[in-house]
Amino acid sequence: MRDPRLHCPLTLAVKAISGKWKLYILSMLSDGTPKRYGELLKSTCENLTEKMLTSQLRELEKDGIIARKVYPEVPPRVEYMLTESGRKLCMIFEPLYEWGVDYMKTHRRDQLPWLEMGMKQLS
Amino acid sequence: MRDPRLHCPLTLAVKAISGKWKLYILSMLSDGTPKRYGELLKSTCENLTEKMLTSQLRELEKDGIIARKVYPEVPPRVEYMLTESGRKLCMIFEPLYEWGVDYMKTHRRDQLPWLEMGMKQLS
DNA sequence: ATAAGTAGGTACTTTTCTGTTCCTTACTTA
DNA sequence: TAAGTAAGGAACAGAAAAGTACCTACTTAT
Numbered sequence: 001m002r003d004p005r006l007h008c009p010l011t012l013a014v015k016a017i018s019g020k021w022k023l024y025i026l027s028m029l030s031d032g033t034p035k036r037y038g039e040l041l042k043s044t045c046e047n048l049t050e051k052m053l054t055s056q057l058r059e060l061e062k063d064g065i066i067a068r069k070v071y072p073e074v075p076p077r078v079e080y081m082l083t084e085s086g087r088k089l090c091m092i093f094e095p096l097y098e099w100g101v102d103y104m105k106t107h108r109r110d111q112l113p114w115l116e117m118g119m120k121q122l123s
Numbered sequence: 124m125r126d127p128r129l130h131c132p133l134t135l136a137v138k139a140i141s142g143k144w145k146l147y148i149l150s151m152l153s154d155g156t157p158k159r160y161g162e163l164l165k166s167t168c169e170n171l172t173e174k175m176l177t178s179q180l181r182e183l184e185k186d187g188i189i190a191r192k193v194y195p196e197v198p199p200r201v202e203y204m205l206t207e208s209g210r211k212l213c214m215i216f217e218p219l220y221e222w223g224v225d226y227m228k229t230h231r232r233d234q235l236p237w238l239e240m241g242m243k244q245l246s
Numbered sequence: 247a248t249a250a251g252t253a254g255g256t257a258c259t260t261t262t263c264t265g266t267t268c269c270t271t272a273c274t275t276a
Numbered sequence: 277t278a279a280g281t282a283a284g285g286a287a288c289a290g291a292a293a294a295g296t297a298c299c300t301a302c303t304t305a306t
Contacts, residue, residue, distance in 0.1 A: 009223020010216055011146055018141050023134055037283055054284060064230055074273045075282045085226055092218045093133055099215060100132020103208055107187055160253055177254060197303055198252045
């Protein structure tokens, strides 16, 4: 309520991408082509549940990072895509990703970067 | 355990700075001069408790973002400073901060950026 | 003798975040 | 007639993060 960090742009940026599935979602959308709900749900090998996908999408939408487009069809069709803010945010993933690669090299904990496919299309 | 995101450099980077007081700590240390425990504890207007400061410092240290230097004196003196990885990570705060400023302007929710003092010294 | 400063630790509770399971609507196809 | 599909919603359970309150050791100052 009286937390000044709510007014901090840096905190805002970090909070916008903090959420277990947000980086996954953003990496999926970062190639520019809109994605459907079911598409996002199925294209991960992990157990992303419907509830979690929905809640993460809602938060990203509320924060103005992604946009939701509903086609008045049956069966329903909904597409998600990055907003202008979202695109700008994804740009910063590149240096963060590079930091992570460097970090993993120097701390050599394990290999095999993931999310690489989506992220590579940022450059 | 079998979560591939543990191998994702981007996820690693975001997790490293996710923690309620980590950005505050890093912003304090980002000017390059080591800071003492009590100094970190007292220089925020908010209620950062001893327990939280300790746990956040421990995590940052475990992750190799900050280093801890104990002086064998009485009364005890402990200094915290950024590691090489930490300094590199803090560089990326600049574009993130800029994104936040831009975001706040376009979404005009409120003003008054915070943490500005520490962050400005990054550039 | 007592209190204060320094850098914490421990136990417990509360809050927030994630995950599980089942339900809905409206149309289409077998 | 029944099942399938797309995109969810709601209720509840469990895990993780954060907060509260109190405790430690050591030494110097009062």
